[in-house]
Amino acid sequence: DxxxxxTPKHLITATGQRVTLRCSPRSGDLSVxxxxxxxxxxxxxxxxxxxxxxxAKGNILERFSAQQFPDLHSELNLxxxxxxxxxxxFCASSVEGGLAxxxxxxxxxxxxxxxx
Amino acid sequence: xxxxxQSPQFLSIQEGENLTVxxxxxxxxxxxxxxxxxxxxxxxxxxxxxxxxxxxxLKRLTFQFGDARKDxxxxxxxxxxxxxxxxxxxxxxxxGTYKYIFGTGTRLKVLA
Numbered sequence: 001d002x003x004x005x006x007t008p009k010h011l012i013t014a015t016g017q018r019v020t021l022r023c024s025p026r027s028g029d030l031s032v033x034x035x036x037x038x039x040x041x042x043x044x045x046x047x048x049x050x051x052x053x054x055x056a057k058g059n060i061l062e063r064f065s066a067q068q069f070p071d072l073h074s075e076l077n078l079x080x081x082x083x084x085x086x087x088x089x090f091c092a093s094s095v096e097g098g099l100a101x102x103x104x105x106x107x108x109x110x111x112x113x114x115x116x
Numbered sequence: 117x118x119x120x121x122q123s124p125q126f127l128s129i130q131e132g133e134n135l136t137v138x139x140x141x142x143x144x145x146x147x148x149x150x151x152x153x154x155x156x157x158x159x160x161x162x163x164x165x166x167x168x169x170x171x172x173x174l175k176r177l178t179f180q181f182g183d184a185r186k187d188x189x190x191x192x193x194x195x196x197x198x199x200x201x202x203x204x205x206x207x208x209x210x211x212g213t214y215k216y217i218f219g220t221g222t223r224l225k226v227l228a
Contacts, residue, residue, distance in 0.1 A: 002158065035218075043159070043204060043218040056214035090158050100216050101147030101166070101208030107158025 003027065004108035006091050012114045018079040021111045023091030025072055031055070031097025032074040033105060034066055038087040049074055050097035081115045088112050119143075120207055120219035128225045129195055137190045137222045139205035145217075146210040148181055148188045153202040185210070195226045 003026035013019055025032050034046040036059075045058035049068035060066075063081075068074040078085060092105040123138045139148070147166045151159035163172050165181035165188060172179045176199075178191040188205055205219040 002160070004158070042220050043206075045215055045218070048214055058215055092158070097214065099146075099208070100214055101145075101149070101164065104161050104164075105216075107160070109157055 002106040002108060004091060004093050004106050006089075006108040006111050008111060009109065010112050010114075012116065013081060014116055015081055015083060017081050017115075018077065019081065019113065021076040021078070021089050021091075021113075023074045023076070023093075023108060025074070025091075025093030026106055029093035029095050029106070030072065031094045032068055032072070033092040033094075033097075034060075034074070034076050035090040035092065035107075036087050037090060037110070041087075043090070046076070048097060055097055078113070083115050086113055086115045120205055120217055122203075122205060122219040122222050124222060125220065126223050126225075128227065131196055131226055131228050132194050133226075135192050135195055135224070137192075137203055137224070139188045139190075139219050141186050141207060141217075143207070143217075144185050144210045145207035146185070147208045148185075149206045149208075149216070150179055150188070150190055151204040151206065153204060154200075159202075159204055192224075195224075197226045197228050200224060200226050 005024045007022045031050045033048045037043045046060040048056040066076045088110045090110045092107045094103040149164045150162045153159040168183045168185045170181045176193045203222045206216045
C-alpha cells in the first residue's frame, strides 16, 4: 500500500461523456502527478501539481483538465470522451515535487476507464 | 521528442534462469529509475541511478547506468516467480525539468 488512494477503481462510460477521477496523496506529500497508461502508448505523463499550483505539463489533451485543492487532493476531469481514452489512469505523489529524479514518486492503484 | 525503448518487450523464462532487460535512448538523462508494476497496482520504484557507469544491487537485481547516461540495464540472477511483473525504466530530463519519460516496458513471466 503506497498510501496514495484513487477513486473510483473502475469506470465505464460512453463516448461524449465527462468523468472525474479523484486522487488523495500520501499524508505530507505536496505534489501530485497524473499519468495515463495504455497498451500501445505505455505510461504517459499528463500533468503535475505542487501545493495547488500547476508545475509541469506533459501530453495532456485539451479535453482533459486537472486541479489540486487546498486539502491537496486532486481531480482529473476527462470530457468529450473518445474510445481511445480507455486506459489506466494513475496518480502519484511526492513530498516536494522537485526536479525529476530527485524524489521518489508513490503511485496509487489506478482507475481503469473504459469508454464504450 | 525523448523516447526510451525497452527490450525485450516480453520475456518468459524458467525459475532459476538469468535475464537482462535493456533501456535505451538517444537522449541524455540526469538520472534513471526502474519500477516494477504488478497487475492491478501502480508502479513501485526499485532504484534510482544517477552517475554514468553507476552500478546498484538490490538482492538478485543489478542495475547499471550507461557511461553516457543514455541507457541502462537490469539484470536478474536466478529469477523467481515473484519477479513476475512489468518492468519500467523512467528517465529524468537532463535539461532539468519536472518530467519523467517512461520506457515502453518489459513484461516478465517467471515459470515455476
